[in-house]
Amino acid sequence: MADTILDGDILLLDTGVDRIVDNAVYVIILHGAVMVKRVQLMVDGSVTVRSDNPKYEAERLAADDAAGLQIAGRIRWHGRTM
Numbered sequence: 001m002a003d004t005i006l007d008g009d010i011l012l013l014d015t016g017v018d019r020i021v022d023n024a025v026y027v028i029i030l031h032g033a034v035m036v037k038r039v040q041l042m043v044d045g046s047v048t049v050r051s052d053n054p055k056y057e058a059e060r061l062a063a064d065d066a067a068g069l070q071i072a073g074r075i076r077w078h079g080r081t082m
Helices: none
Strands: 010-014 024-030 033-039 047-050 060-061 069-080
Touching: 033 069
Parallel strands: none
Antiparallel strands: 010 069, 024 033, 024 069, 033 047, 047 060
16 A cells, blocks of 8 residues: 555554445455545445555456455554654
């Protein structure tokens, strides 16, 4: 998620959010991998998962594949360690 969130940043995670509620940054679990990504629910039930880092392309999960996506929480705040 560079340049928004960098390795070593402190994250405040709202674990009360366990579903996609808006186009926001979430901690997700997909195929056993834990990631911090910007997630957007589309009208057709598919999900777009993207990084703010331009090195990585956005991925679109079809509605069936999106069912396997777990939301661990929504990032509410992040800060840099010095």
